[in-house]
Structure formats: structure tokens, C-alpha cells
Amino acid sequence: MTLDTSRRAFLAGAAAIGTVLVVGIRPDGALAANADTMLNPFVRITSDGSVTAIVKHFEMGQGPVTGLTTLVAEELGLSMDQIDYDFAPSNPEVYANTLLGPIQGTGGSTAMANAYAQYRQAGAAAREMLITAAAETWGVDAGTLRIEDGVVSGAGNSAPLGEFVAKAATLDAPTEPRLKDPSEFRLIGNSDVRRPDSAVKGNGTAMYGMDLHLPDQMVTMIARPEQQRATVVSFDDSGAQQIKGFIRAATLPNNAGVAVFAEHTWAAMQARDALDVTWDTSTAETRSSDEIEAEIRAALDAEPAYNVNKTDAGATKVALDGAAMVIEETFYFPLLAHAPMEPLNCTIEATADGGILMHDAAQIPTLPHGAMAQIFDLPMEKIQIKTILAGGSFGRRATPEADYQVEAALAFATTDRSRPVKLVWSREDDLRSGYYRPAFGHKVRVGLDDAGNIVGWDHRIAGQSIMKGTPFEAFLVHDGIDHSSVEGASDTPYQIPGAHFGLTDTEKATSTLWWRSVGHTHTAYVMETMMDKAARAAGVDPVEYRLKYLAGDGVDQQRKAGVLRLAAEKAGWGNAPAGHTQGIAVHKSFASYVAEVVEISGNARDGVKIEKVTCAVDCGLAVNPDVIRAQIEGSIGYGIGHNMRDKITLTGGVVDQFNFPDYEPLRISDIGAIDVHIVPSAEPPTGVGEPGTPPAAAALANAIAAASNVRIGSLPLADNGIRFA
Numbered sequence: 001m002t003l004d005t006s007r008r009a010f011l012a013g014a015a016a017i018g019t020v021l022v023v024g025i026r027p028d029g030a031l032a033a034n035a036d037t038m039l040n041p042f043v044r045i046t047s048d049g050s051v052t053a054i055v056k057h058f059e060m061g062q063g064p065v066t067g068l069t070t071l072v073a074e075e076l077g078l079s080m081d082q083i084d085y086d087f088a089p090s091n092p093e094v095y096a097n098t099l100l101g102p103i104q105g106t107g108g109s110t111a112m113a114n115a116y117a118q119y120r121q122a123g124a125a126a127r128e129m130l131i132t133a134a135a136e137t138w139g140v141d142a143g144t145l146r147i148e149d150g151v152v153s154g155a156g157n158s159a160p161l162g163e164f165v166a167k168a169a170t171l172d173a174p175t176e177p178r179l180k181d182p183s184e185f186r187l188i189g190n191s192d193v194r195r196p197d198s199a200v201k202g203n204g205t206a207m208y209g210m211d212l213h214l215p216d217q218m219v220t221m222i223a224r225p226e227q228q229r230a231t232v233v234s235f236d237d238s239g240a241q242q243i244k245g246f247i248r249a250a251t252l253p254n255n256a257g258v259a260v261f262a263e264h265t266w267a268a269m270q271a272r273d274a275l276d277v278t279w280d281t282s283t284a285e286t287r288s289s290d291e292i293e294a295e296i297r298a299a300l301d302a303e304p305a306y307n308v309n310k311t312d313a314g315a316t317k318v319a320l321d322g323a324a325m326v327i328e329e330t331f332y333f334p335l336l337a338h339a340p341m342e343p344l345n346c347t348i349e350a351t352a353d354g355g356i357l358m359h360d361a362a363q364i365p366t367l368p369h370g371a372m373a374q375i376f377d378l379p380m381e382k383i384q385i386k387t388i389l390a391g392g393s394f395g396r397r398a399t400p401e402a403d404y405q406v407e408a409a410l411a412f413a414t415t416d417r418s419r420p421v422k423l424v425w426s427r428e429d430d431l432r433s434g435y436y437r438p439a440f441g442h443k444v445r446v447g448l449d450d451a452g453n454i455v456g457w458d459h460r461i462a463g464q465s466i467m468k469g470t471p472f473e474a475f476l477v478h479d480g481i482d483h484s485s486v487e488g489a490s491d492t493p494y495q496i497p498g499a500h501f502g503l504t505d506t507e508k509a510t511s512t513l514w515w516r517s518v519g520h521t522h523t524a525y526v527m528e529t530m531m532d533k534a535a536r537a538a539g540v541d542p543v544e545y546r547l548k549y550l551a552g553d554g555v556d557q558q559r560k561a562g563v564l565r566l567a568a569e570k571a572g573w574g575n576a577p578a579g580h581t582q583g584i585a586v587h588k589s590f591a592s593y594v595a596e597v598v599e600i601s602g603n604a605r606d607g608v609k610i611e612k613v614t615c616a617v618d619c620g621l622a623v624n625p626d627v628i629r630a631q632i633e634g635s636i637g638y639g640i641g642h643n644m645r646d647k648i649t650l651t652g653g654v655v656d657q658f659n660f661p662d663y664e665p666l667r668i669s670d671i672g673a674i675d676v677h678i679v680p681s682a683e684p685p686t687g688v689g690e691p692g693t694p695p696a697a698a699a700l701a702n703a704i705a706a707a708s709n710v711r712i713g714s715l716p717l718a719d720n721g722i723r724f725a
Helices: 009-016 064-078 113-136 162-167 198-203 265-275 287-303 311-322 366-374 403-412 427-433 520-538 543-546 553-571 625-645 694-708
Strands: 019-024 032-033 038-044 053-055 082-085 147-148 151-156 157-160 217-223 232-237 246-251 256-264 276-282 325-333 343-352 354-359 383-387 421-424 436-438 440-448 452-462 497-505 580-589 592-603 607-618 672-679
Touching: 019 113, 019 162, 038 064, 038 113, 038 162, 053 162, 064 082, 064 113, 064 343, 082 421, 113 147, 113 151, 113 162, 151 162, 151 287, 151 403, 157 162, 217 265, 217 403, 232 246, 232 592, 246 607, 256 265, 256 403, 287 440, 311 452, 311 497, 325 520, 343 403, 354 366, 354 403, 354 607, 366 383, 366 403, 366 607, 403 421, 427 520, 440 520, 440 543, 452 520, 497 553, 520 543, 520 580, 520 694, 553 580, 553 672, 580 694, 592 625, 592 694, 607 625, 625 672, 625 694
Parallel strands: 053 082, 217 421, 354 383, 452 497, 607 672
Antiparallel strands: 019 032, 019 038, 038 053, 147 151, 151 157, 217 256, 232 276, 246 256, 325 440, 343 354, 343 421, 440 452, 580 592, 592 607
16 A cells, blocks of 8 residues: 555656556546546556555545445456555545535545445546557457456457556546446455455554654644643643653643653653643533533423424324323433544654645544644645544544644644654543543433324433534534434434424533444434333334334335344344343434344343344445444444443543543453344445444343343443443
């Protein structure tokens, strides 16, 4: 893998290795090739036959490097070992994620959905150009030629595709190249296709941000306040001056912290600890977790500020008042940290032309690109972002404020810019001073008639908005409603009569941020445990009860019902071994449908053992089944692990948790087995990075309820006396 940093460097590097065929898309969306000066490439082919897919989505383990190279290789007629990958330069005009807006970024499980058509078209265009070049060279009909395993052949001729790069580079790109029919696929949908980045990750040669060490670089760590929104008054670095390797300390220009510069990370850590900083806490957060929870619960008891679906709340009340039975539950979800394995980091250096180069696992490069242009008062073309691999993120590397990149840029701005500066966060920094999944509460009352049918559903939600107060508010908040607060509930595919959804925003205690599956992290738990509770109250099998509210020929209902049936079938629903109990949950998020059955042994009192999770996923066309299974397995573990034991709590505005001993990650022994089944589909591919997370904790909670008759409204599960074996 090679990493070019700008369009200029990219094209110059390509030219340096000989004749090159570059195929991509112009800002107007049209396919283009070498001669078009507006081109930004998706595919690069050199005269020696080397093929590179230019990956516009960053790689944090979720698989776009595999998926996008697969699409190009499929259309171009290559095997997976005949194609390399490179990360695209920061350029939202061409590399924008059209599902997120006019920005270049990765998130919302949109990488494959956004890029599927683009990369297939680029690969197909390159194929047709090479075949046309070969046909003209041999004087034969292009329709008689094909490319297989990198070889152009037909009409009695055969040659490596590299021989036709020079001629192909003089041709115009076809406006509508023929895409292969699914019957022709050799790579798309093939479970034997393996990740091209596995080897470098396995042998330790993969370059992550923490691995990067530029010549003569300094390491900076930031002294931050214990309470968010406090600011620096002054500092004394006399103690830091005694640390070998300490260089200097400086207050960040925004007064948010003190940057400590040192020759290496250990010296920076020690010197930072030796600082004596005076903080202004007049505007800092001072509340504790019990106060925050009390505010949210009080909001649930009051009339909601927003009528989410504009339904008749009075009619819902009448339906509940006349119900034969009303079941209700109040839920509370604490703050959660993202806790990726690789703590945050990035490196900044000056370039010879007076610009700035940032080395970063940039999840949304458009945001730090623009921020650095402002900080350094430079035009956008003078800022370069070199994207490298990330050791996880789960949303943490994509803050609306580009927080850690801005922090690094501000620190670099206090220097004379003669030495590169590498910003390093510790695990403790991220757990105590980072961004969190916001705290939320739900209060639900469900009315049933004599036959156990739902006649009314009153659902109130209160919590800390993610989008309000950010640059995304104008695009993602409508009529005062932050959709990320209610997604997965107010837009449920269940056909629920008499449903009313209300929302109230509460004051943010910390910096809030999307967390793997965003609002679905709490709405799925509520919807699925309440559906389970209603089914038990009605005396109906939980699967059959859900299917009743997924009746009809709507696409959402059919696909959600499909994964529900498949998961139940593959798990042997209702036929668990003696001593085992099952729970089920199903949810739609990010245009994908996932159902999960959790099978446990034991009980809440003596200890619960998660024996197996069986999952069915409908994510449209499965481009890379092996990647899909891995992502679903990981997201199930993420959802279960955090909700088993974890929470972020505050005492007087200070985060209590410190590191993994008190914010415990999932252990491999926590889940016995995970079995993933992919629904065959010809629909366009949708997301898989997040949809496995929402139903996971709900299915576990439903299994515990079935085994022990214990319904859990407040998470984590361990706070309710649930022991795990």
C-alpha cells in the first residue's frame, strides 16, 4: 500500500513510474480519464500492469479497503492479489460521501452504499478502455475480447493488460460503461475473498498513527481540565523542567489546555503530570450523574417538548385509558465512551511550499482540512491530509469540531514549525476528557386489549442532543427535533396502532457524540424489550407477536420479518437445550435489518453465561460476506459488552472512570459463539458496521427475563444485580 497526500502528488507520482491510465469522476459526476484536468481518480493502472484502487473511505477495521478494491477488481477482471489500494487525498468536491452531504467522510455505515456504483463504474470504464485499446492494436472487434486475471484475450490474441495502458490513456472514458451482470461475478459475493490489509496487520508492518515517527519530531500531550468547559488561567512548568526530554509548554490559543512538548511520549507524560495548572471553572460542568439522571427522569414525567410524528396524543391517552391491560417501563441509559483500542493521535508538519501536512486516520477529512485552513490562514490547497489506518473509532474520530486535530494544529501553531509535532492522547485522556454517547431516558406505556393486541403506545424520550449546537444542526435537526434522538423508535417498521412519540432535550453534561449505531443504541433496546414484555403479557410467542405487527407487503415489514424468521429458524427458537434460555430482538438501522437470538445458561442470581448468539442480517447484496460476518460479530460484541458492565459517571462534573479496569471491554470468554447468516439479496448494498449493535443487548435482556423473570430498565445490566459467569 502507498499513501499519496494530494491530487498533485498523486498524479505526479503516477507519471514518475511511466505511462499511466487513471479513471475517475469529475465534480459534475461524469466519468473521466487522463486527459480531463478536473479528474480525481478511483482507479490507477500503470504500464507494468499494476492496478490500484483509490479508496475514499477511511479504514478502521470495518472493511472499505476490501469492499472497494473488490468492486474494481470484479469489473476490471482481476484477482484480488492483482490489485493494491491507496487512500484518496482530501477533496470533497469529488470524493464526497453523497449520503452524508457535501463532505468527504466515513460514517453511518454508508461506505459501501455510497461507493458501490461509483467504483463499479470506474472499474468497468477502465476495462472497456483497455479492451478498446487492445482491439485497435490487434485490429479485431472489441466485442470478441475479455479481461480475466489481468490478461486481455480473444480472437486468437492474448497479452497482459499493462501492454495497452499507453494507448488506453489516450481514449475518452465511456459515459455509461457496461456493468457486469451478477451471473458474471467471481469476486462480489464470494465468501473466499479475504481482506487485502490482513497481511500487513498480521505481520506488524501496517502503519497506524501511533506507529508514525517522523525525523526530528516532537511529541505533545495536552493537560486538560477535569471538568469540561473549564479554561486555563495560568501554569507553572518548573516541575516539568526537571524531566529529561521535556522541551517546553504553552497554553493553547483557545485556553482549553496546556500543550507539553517533549522528545518522546514518556517524557511528555511525565512532564504533563508535573505541571501545576490553575483553571477557571466558573463555566465548567459541576453536576454529578445522579443529578443528570434526575433531570432526564423529570423530563420524562413532564409533557414532551416535541410531538415527533405529529400524532394525536389525546387519542393515545384515550386508548390507554380504555385498555384491558397497561404495561409500562421507564428506562435509563448512561453516558458511554467509545474506547477504541488505539487512543487518539495525529502528526502535523510543515511542507516545503509553506503549507501544512497532517498525518491522521481521518474519518471526516473535510472537517480538519477546513479547520486547519482557518487556523494557519492558508488556502485549502495548501493543506494536505495523509490518511492512515485507524485502530478503531466507533465514531470517536469524527467529531463535528474536529477536536483532536484542532488541538494538534493549535499546539503546532505555538511552535516555530521547524519540527513535526505528534499529538498523543492516553487511554485515560479519552475516557476522562473525550466525547460520549449521550445519556437518555425513555418512558413507555403500552395498552393491550383482552386478546393481548396493542391498542395504544405512548413513548416519551428525553436526553442530550448530539446534533444541536454543532455545524450539523442546520441539516439534521428539523422542527426542533434531532432525529438521532428518536431514530429506531419513531420510525419503527412495526405497525403499531395508537402510537405517539414525544421528545424533550435536556442539558448536555459533556461533549456528546454519535456512538456505534447512534440513537439506535437506546431506542432498539426499548422497542425490543417492550415488544417482548407485551408478548409475554399477551401469552403469545415473542416471535409470532412481532410478526403480527410486521404484516403487510411493505418493504420494511417484509425484510424485517424475513430476518426475524431466519434468526429464529437457525437458532432453533423454542428448542433450546435443557438449562438454556433464549431471547430475541430485531431492528432496522442504516437501511439494514438484523435479528439476533441470544441463548444463555444460568440465571440472574447464580450467574448468566452467554452460550451463543445467532444472527440473521439483510444488508442487500453481500459484496464481501467474510467482512460482513466479521463486522456483525464485532458489533454484537460491542453492543453486548458495553451494556453488560459499562457506564461513564460524573462526580461534581469529573469523570470517575479511568481506564479499562473500571471501564471493562468485552472479553473473548464473555460470548461462547456467534453464528451469522446473511440473507441472499439483489438489492443495493447497505451498511453493516453498525446494525449488529442495536439488537444485541435487547436480545440478551430478553433472554435474562425469560430465565429469571427480571426486566431491566436501567443499564448496564450489572447494576441490576445481574452476574455473568
